[in-house]
Amino acid sequence: MDPLAGLLDGPRARGAFLLRMVMEPPWAVRIEDRAPICLMSVRRGAACLVPSDGGEPVRLGPGDIAVVRGPDPYTVADAPGTTPHALVGPGGVCTTLHGRPLAQDMVLNVRTWGNAAHGGTAVLVGTYLLDGEISRRLLDALPPLLTIPADARTRPLLDLLDAEIAQDEPGQQVVLDRLLDLLLIAVLRAWFARPGADAPAWYRALGDPVVGTALRLLQDDPAHPWTVAALAARAGVSRAGLARRFTELVGEPPMAYLTGWRLAVGADLLRESDATVEAVARKVGYSTPFAFSAAFKRVRGVSPQEYRVSPPEDPLDLPDRQRTLPRDRPVGKVSP
Template sequence: MDALAGLLDGPRARGAFLMRSVFDPPWSVRIQDRAPLTLVTMLRGTAWVVPARGTPVPLGVGDVAIIRGPEPYTIADDPATAPQAVIHPGERTTTPAGDELCEVMDLGVRAWGERADGTAVLLSGTYQLQGEVSQRLLRVLPHLLALPAGALDSPLVPLLSDEMTKDEPGQEVVLDRLLDLLLIAVLRAWFSRPEAAAPAWYRAHGDPVVGRALRLLHDHPAKPWTVATLAAGTGISRAVLARRFTELVGEPPMAYLTNWRLALAADLLRDPDITIGTVARQVGYGSSFALSAAFKRVRGLSPAEHRQDIGSPNLAPAG
């Protein structure tokens, strides 16, 4: 598993909120659903994404934007257009005054708007869950990034758009996986661009030695790694690996491994049926006590406290 795969490994899209929105100008929608991540693309017409902070970004046909929550934002035909609809948590849509709009603007399967042949068609896919495994990547994403249509050589947008019109058995799973694939394709294209300023640990995957070491740690986190065994797995000396790893990743191999194990543990703790002892063994700790000590030392709370926190209603995702 590499760093990008780690974004969606664990709490992948599960019942993602996918919608085709159809508008005629002037139109403006305020999104305050507190979702951790949303992907939007224009199928027809143009739009502006207006973040809570920063500069509005224009979107043309085929352009893709990724918006990182939980801050609210607006999508409109023009940045100056006042919102006419507000999207709340739980897929609830109202007027700014609070009147319900879901039934009034229903256009059929995963579509809403005033009329089906409006001049602007926006496709959006929203991840509902916040996964700790993805935090390392999410923290380095800007709150808003836009990828021009020409930078994404992929058939996934039209495929996802076509599948969204269907209501067949298993359709939700199909849409979730297509959204995952599209997100990965967009992020790969984004990180290859100079303006993305990809983090050191992401760029390090391209190094023949450090990339190999990272893959070993990601694929086998429960293995009793030492710098010596990791160096043996990459075919170089301990000193060379330690120096090169630290230079490229920004932290020593064992520190990176600790953070990766605890990120995996934090995600596994979302399942109330898995005991802390089982989680500990899966991520390379000999006992629940050993995991608890490391978890509290690094994250400031115990696994049990973390599990209680993520089970609390209306938990705000980390920004």
């Protein structure tokens, strides 16, 4: 299993929020939506991302892409010192800093929002509304903000997303979801592959001939009754040698990694399928649902059934009065 494909394939975007933000300077938008991950790219003009922790502002030019990991707030602006005129809160509700609704005031077209229809800056924004437990391993490995410059690999995807984002045809949301997935994967591949990349330990370890073999075995077949001895035999090294090298490169012993992976896959199956707890337990290598439930509650703090019936709040499930606009009309959110 390819590591990025394996981590991103389960919790794919479903009803992700996408729009084109068109602005004429001066402008600034404060983002406090607590979304797990947001991707944005400048199509024309320029924009600055200003972290809330006092970090250095990051400038984006045409074609540049930024990935912002939630839930910390940040500001998107024409310049670092511009005072925000709009605030985006949980659920994508957009207001002034004093709470006056702005959604209707700034709608320009289908999935197009801003202060000027022909503004000098246009930014594509794509936000994942929910994060699944498999992707959490990846999200936890990412910095709060990463950027990659424009390149030949991402440009065609950006062009296609830009063309589709203002369309309103049958199946449009599915098209946009898949385009966002493809773009995110392309960005992460480029980021992990760059010279000097601070990739997560498991990602770097996949390049090791011994540990990489063991990791792929665990990821490909978590239900197998793996032991360190069995992994070592498949990797062609001693049991002690594998345990030592695996812990050094991955940061935890093989069986601890396997437990975490099994529970992550199990958590995703609970949310993404209607399989029984017993069936999920078998799929991830637990002989009984009781053993799976005990391990799950020990790590997650809730039982599998509680986890399944109490998912994170989905902005799409908010009462109508709390939504910015219905999805079959021009959208007035800045971010979900």
